[in-house]
Amino acid sequence: MLTRREFLGRSARLAPVAASFPWLLAACGGDERTAQDETSGKAQILVGFGTGNAPEQIPIQERLADAFARAGAGGSVDFLRIPDTDEAQRKLGVLIAAGDPPNMVLPTGLYGIALYVDQDVWFDLSGYMRDDDIDPGLFEEATLRAARVPNYYGADSDAMVGIPAGMFTHVVAYNKELFEKAGVPEPPHEWGTDEWTYDRQLEVATSLTLDSKGRTPNDAGFDAADIVQFGLGHWDTGMMIRGFGGSPYDPESRTLAFDTPEYQAGLQFGADLINRHHVLANDELAAGVAAGADDPQLAAWTSGKLAMIDMCACDLLSYGSGAKFAWDVAAWPGGPERTVAHLNLDVGSIVAASDNHDLSWEVLKFMLTEPDNARTLSVQGYGAMSPLKSESGKFVDELQDRFPGVDLQVFVDALPFSTPEQEEWYPAFLEVNDMSGQFLDAVYQGQAPAAERLPDYQEAAQQAVDKWFETHELPQD
Amino acid sequence: MSAYAFLSPWAIGFVGLTLGPMLASLALSFTDYNLVQGADTTWVGVDNYRSALTEDPLVWHSLRVTTYYAVLSVLLELVVGLLLALLLNAGFRGIGALRTVYYLPAVVSGVAASLLWLLIFQPRDGLANAALGFFGIDGVEWVYSTEWVIPAFVLMSLWGVGRAAFIYLAILQGIPTNLYEAAAVDGAGPLSRFTAITLPLVTPGILINLILATIGRFQIFTEAFVVSQGGPANASLFYVLYLYRNAFRYFRMGYASALGWILFAILLALTLLVFRSSPLWVHYEGARERE
Numbered sequence: 001m002l003t004r005r006e007f008l009g010r011s012a013r014l015a016p017v018a019a020s021f022p023w024l025l026a027a028c029g030g031d032e033r034t035a036q037d038e039t040s041g042k043a044q045i046l047v048g049f050g051t052g053n054a055p056e057q058i059p060i061q062e063r064l065a066d067a068f069a070r071a072g073a074g075g076s077v078d079f080l081r082i083p084d085t086d087e088a089q090r091k092l093g094v095l096i097a098a099g100d101p102p103n104m105v106l107p108t109g110l111y112g113i114a115l116y117v118d119q120d121v122w123f124d125l126s127g128y129m130r131d132d133d134i135d136p137g138l139f140e141e142a143t144l145r146a147a148r149v150p151n152y153y154g155a156d157s158d159a160m161v162g163i164p165a166g167m168f169t170h171v172v173a174y175n176k177e178l179f180e181k182a183g184v185p186e187p188p189h190e191w192g193t194d195e196w197t198y199d200r201q202l203e204v205a206t207s208l209t210l211d212s213k214g215r216t217p218n219d220a221g222f223d224a225a226d227i228v229q230f231g232l233g234h235w236d237t238g239m240m241i242r243g244f245g246g247s248p249y250d251p252e253s254r255t256l257a258f259d260t261p262e263y264q265a266g267l268q269f270g271a272d273l274i275n276r277h278h279v280l281a282n283d284e285l286a287a288g289v290a291a292g293a294d295d296p297q298l299a300a301w302t303s304g305k306l307a308m309i310d311m312c313a314c315d316l317l318s319y320g321s322g323a324k325f326a327w328d329v330a331a332w333p334g335g336p337e338r339t340v341a342h343l344n345l346d347v348g349s350i351v352a353a354s355d356n357h358d359l360s361w362e363v364l365k366f367m368l369t370e371p372d373n374a375r376t377l378s379v380q381g382y383g384a385m386s387p388l389k390s391e392s393g394k395f396v397d398e399l400q401d402r403f404p405g406v407d408l409q410v411f412v413d414a415l416p417f418s419t420p421e422q423e424e425w426y427p428a429f430l431e432v433n434d435m436s437g438q439f440l441d442a443v444y445q446g447q448a449p450a451a452e453r454l455p456d457y458q459e460a461a462q463q464a465v466d467k468w469f470e471t472h473e474l475p476q477d
Numbered sequence: 478m479s480a481y482a483f484l485s486p487w488a489i490g491f492v493g494l495t496l497g498p499m500l501a502s503l504a505l506s507f508t509d510y511n512l513v514q515g516a517d518t519t520w521v522g523v524d525n526y527r528s529a530l531t532e533d534p535l536v537w538h539s540l541r542v543t544t545y546y547a548v549l550s551v552l553l554e555l556v557v558g559l560l561l562a563l564l565l566n567a568g569f570r571g572i573g574a575l576r577t578v579y580y581l582p583a584v585v586s587g588v589a590a591s592l593l594w595l596l597i598f599q600p601r602d603g604l605a606n607a608a609l610g611f612f613g614i615d616g617v618e619w620v621y622s623t624e625w626v627i628p629a630f631v632l633m634s635l636w637g638v639g640r641a642a643f644i645y646l647a648i649l650q651g652i653p654t655n656l657y658e659a660a661a662v663d664g665a666g667p668l669s670r671f672t673a674i675t676l677p678l679v680t681p682g683i684l685i686n687l688i689l690a691t692i693g694r695f696q697i698f699t700e701a702f703v704v705s706q707g708g709p710a711n712a713s714l715f716y717v718l719y720l721y722r723n724a725f726r727y728f729r730m731g732y733a734s735a736l737g738w739i740l741f742a743i744l745l746a747l748t749l750l751v752f753r754s755s756p757l758w759v760h761y762e763g764a765r766e767r768e
Contacts, residue, residue: 090725097512119513119728284621288601353513430727441709442623 041075043359048088049108050346051314051382053081060381064373068366075359089115096121096353103354104363107165107346107382110146114425117152118472122161123350128361129160134369139164143387146345146420151251154476162347163368165377166384167392169414170236170341172201172333173311173319175304176326178229182207187308187330189410191417192339198243198269201308201333205231205279208307217278228289230281233306234297234319237270237280237444238422239342243335244269249426256432256465259458262337267443268450275446281306282444298322312344313395313411317383320403329410332417343418346382385411427472428464435461506734513728525735536736538711539719540743546627546715547694550634554690555683558641563675565642566649576646579639591703594633595620598704605632620705623712630713633700641686648682649675677760684759688751692744716740 045061047053052061058081065077080102082088089112095101105112116122129136136144136158143164153159172187179186184207188196206217208231215222244266249256257263273280281289283296286306290299300306302322311319311329320327332341348368350360368374375391375398378384385395392415396408426432439457442448481488506525510518529536565576582590597604598619606616619629652675660670698717701707707714707722720740724733 093512093725093728097515116513119511121513284600287599434722434726437706437708438711438714445621445709447623 041356041359043075043077043103043356043363044080045077045104045106045363046080046082046088046092046102046351047106048080048082048085048091049105049112050085052107053083054317057381057383060376064367064377064381067373068363071366073359073362073366075356075362077363085112092116092121092351096351101351101354103356103360104348104350106348106364106367108162108349110345110347110420110423110425113147113149113161113347113349114423114429117149117161117425118427118429118468120352123352123357123360125160125163125350125361125364126158128365129158132361132365134365136160138369138389139387140167140389140392140415142343142415142418142420143167143345143347146343146424147347149425151249151425152474152476154474155251157476159475162349163364164345164387165348165368165374166346166382167378167387168313168344168346168384169411169418170239170310170312170332170343171329171410171414172308172331173301173315173327173329174308175301175306175323176328178208178304178307182307184208186328187333189328189330189407189413191331191410191413192334193331194334196331196333198240198333198335201232202273202277202279205273205308206277207231209279222278224278227278227281227285229305229307230285230289230300231279231307232273232309233281233286233300234309234311235273235280236310236342236422237267237273239310239332239340240270240335241266242340242419242421243333243338245335245337247421249424251426254427254465254469256426256458256461258461259454264450264454266335267440267454271443271446271450274444310342312342313385314344314383316399316403320406326405328406329408331410331414339417341414341418342422343415343420344423345387345420346378346384426465427468428461431464432461435464502734502737505731506738508731509729510731510734511728512724512730518731521731525732526739529732529735529739535711535714535719536716536739539714539716542627542712542714543695543697543716546630546634546697547691549627549631550694551687551690553631553635554638554641555686557635558638558686559645559679559683561638561642562645562649562679565646576643579642581639582636583640587699588703590636591633591700594629594636594700595704598629605629620713621709623710626705626709626713630697630700630704633704634694634697641690644686645679645682648679652678680759681761684751684755688748691747691751695740695744695747 047061051057061079065079069076082091092101092105113122147160147162147164148157149159149161150157174187176186184204187201187204208229209217209227210229211223211226212228213223217224241263244262246260246263246266247257248263274282274285281297281300286300287296289305290296290303297309298318301309301319302324304325309319332339348364350357350364354360366373367377371388371391374388375386375394378386379395379398385392393412396412400408435457439453439460443450443453507520507522508518509521561579565572565579600606600616600618600621603619605619609616617625620626656674657670660674665673696717697715698721701713701715701718702721705713707718717740720733720736723729723736
C-alpha cells in the first residue's frame with residue numbers, strides 16, 4: 001500500500017514525463033500525417049482567411065478540386081474550412097505547432113500573409129515559377145508586387161509567397177435616390193478628375209447629412225446627436241491618409257512615419273469627418289440610424305440611411321444585392337497628394353512546414369494560372385476580379401446581369417489608382433497594428449487631436465520595430 | 478490499494494492534463510518558444526520575466542486595469558451577494574422560483590451573456606441608457622468610452638452574483654434561530670441582530686467568496702474578448718487578454734507562459750494574504766478562530 005506521501009512523491013517524479021505528452025503527441029501526429037500524404041497524394045487547403053466559406057462559394061471550389069483530380073496530375077484536394085477569420089489564422093499557427101499543417105491557404109489576403117511572413121510560414125514559390133516558366137507578367141502589376149512582400153524580401157527580390165487569386169478594387173457607391181432628393185449632382189464615374197476631391201466630397205456629404213428635423217450640418221440648430229441620415233458611412237478613413245501623402249513605413253531607413261505632417265493631416269481629416277463635420281457614420285453612429293443588426297453599416301446602407309459608402313468589389317453581394325433602391329458607383333475622390341483607393345488582394349500560398357510542396361504547387365498552378373480556372377475561382381468563387389491581365393476585364397461581363405444599371409466598369413478603371421499598401425507588411429506588423437487602437441481611438445472619438453497622439457504612437461511603434469530588428473533579420477540583409 | 482485504483486482516473490487526468498501542461502508552461506517560460514517556429518526555441522533564462530516586469534509597459538498597464546476592475550467588482554459582489562442572500566433567506570411565496578432565477582446566470586454561456594450585455598450597453602438604443610434616461614440622467618458611452626468601460630464590466634460582473642449569494646444563503650440557513658430569539662429578548666433590534674449575529678457568522682462565506690471572486694476577477698477574459706477586445710485605447714486591456722494576445726496572436730508562447738506564472742504568483746500572494754488575515758476577521762461558531 002502506498003502512503004499518501006509516497007504517492008505524491010511518485011507523482012512528482014512522473015510529472016515531467018506527463019509534461020512532455022503534448023509534445024510527444026504532436027510529434028507522433030506529424031509523422032503519421034507525413035506518411036499518409038506521401039502515399040495518398042492528397043493536398044489540404046485551409047479556407048478561412050477572409051472569404052471562401054459562403055455556401056455559394058463552396059461548390060465552385062469543390063468543382064475545381066474535382067477537375068484537378070480528374071486532370072490526372074496524380075493527387076487530389078480536400079478542404080479544411082474554418083468559417084471565422086481570426087480563428088482560422090490562430091488555427092494555422094496551432095496546426096503548424098502540432099506538426100499537422102494544411103498544405104495551402106487559399107485564399108489569404110495580404111493581411112494574412114503579413115501576419116506570418118516574418119515567421120517563415122510561407123513557402124517561396126519563385127523557384128517553381130522559374131522551373132515551370134510561369135511568366136509573372138501574366139498578373140496585374142499591383143498584385144504581383146503585393147505577393148512579393150517587398151518590405152520583407154526587398155524591392156529587387158523575385159521571391160513570391162503566393163499566387164494572386166483574386167483582387168478587389170474599391171469605389172464609392174451612392175444612393176441615387178438620396179442625391180436626387182437633395183438636388184445634389186451625382187459623383188463622377190471617371191477616376192482622377194480634378195473636381196472630385198476630399199473637400200468636394202465633404203461638401204456633398206454635408207448636403208446629404210440630415211438630423212430628424214431635416215437640417216444639414218450647415219444649418220443653424222443642427223442636432224449632431226439626432227442624425228437620421230449620413231452623407232458618408234462604411235468609409236476607409238485610413239486610405240485618406242494615403243491621399244494626403246502619408247505612408248507608415250520607409251523600408252530604406254527602416255523607420256515608421258506616423259508623425260509626419262502628411263500622416264497627421266490625413267488622420268485628422270478622417271477623424272474630423274466624424275466628430276467635427278458630423279457627416280461620417282462610424283459603426284456606433286450607424287447603429288444609431290439602423291439599430292438591431294449585426295452589421296450596423298450594412299443595415300444603415302440597405303435601409304437608405306447612408307448616401308455614400310466605400311464599396312469593395314467584395315461587398316457587391318452584400319451591400320450591392322442588399323440595396324432595394326437605385327444606386328450606382330463612382331470613383332474615389334482625390335486627396336491633396338494622390339488619388340488612391342484600396343486594393344484588396346487574395347493569393348494562394350503554400351505552407352512551408354507542410355509536406356508535398358510539389359503537389360501543392362500543381363494545385364495552385366491548376367487553379368490560379370489556367371485562365372478559365374482562375375477566372376472561375378476569382379469571379380464566381382470569391383466575387384473578385386481575376387488578377388490575370390487577360391481575365392480581369394471579364395469581371396464586368398460576368399456580373400453585369402446581376403447588377404443592371406450599375407457602372408461596374410468603375411471597378412476595373414480603379415486599378416491604376418488602387419494600392420494594397422494599407423496591408424503591406426512592416427516589422428512588428430501585428431504589435432504596431434494593435435497599438436493603433438491604443439493611441440488612435442481617442443483621435444477617432446474626437447477626444448484628442450492627431451497632433452497630440454501621433455508622436456506617442458510613433459515612439460512606441462518605432463520601439464517595437466527596433467526590437468524586431470534586434471531579434472530578426474530581413475532576407476535581403 | 479483499491480482507493481488508489483478508484484482515484485487513478487482523476488490522478489491521470491490531473492497529471493496529464495493539468496499538472497503536466499503547467500510544468501511544461503513553466504519550462505517554456507524560460508525559453509523564447511514561438512508557436513510556429515518551435516524548432517528555433519532557445520533557453521533565455523529569466524529574460525521573459527525581466528522583460529515583462531521591466532520593459533513591457535502593457536504588462537503594468539493591464540495589471541492596473543485588472544486590479545481596478547477586480548477591486549470594484551469583488552467589493553460589489555461581496556455586498557450585493559450578501560444583500561441578495563438575505564432577501565432569498567426570507568420566507569415568502571415564490572422564493573423557490575426566485576432562487577432559481579438568481580442562479581440561472583451561472584449556467585448561461587459567458588459568450589451569450591457578453592453579447593447580451595453588449596446590447597444593453599449600446600449608447601443609443603441600449604437598456605442601460607434608457608434606464609438612466611427614465612430618471613432624467615444623461616446616458617454614457619459605456620464600452621465605447623475609456624472612462625466608463627471598466628464600470629460597465631463591473632456591472633456585467635454582477636450578472637454572476639447569484640453564485641456568491643448561494644454560498645451566503647447556505648450559511649444563513651444554518652444559523653440557529655435561537656440566537657436571534659435570545660438577542661430579541663435582550664432588546665436587540667434588526668440592525669443589531671444583523672451586525673452582532675448574522676454578519677459575524679457569515680464571515681466564513683465572505684472569506685470563500687473573497688478568495689474565489691478575487692481569483693476569478695483577475696482572470697477575466699471572455700467578456701473582454703467578446704465585448705471590447707481591450708479597447709478603447711487599451712482601457713479594458715485586462716491581464717489575461719494581453720496574455721492571450723501574446724500567446725495566440727503574436728505566438729510568443731514563452732513570453733505568454735511567463736505572464737501566466739507572474740499572474741499565478743500574484744494570485745497566490747493575494748490568496749495567502751487573505752488567508753493569513755482571516756483569523757482577524759473571520760468568525761467560526763460565533764467567535765474569532767484564535768479566541
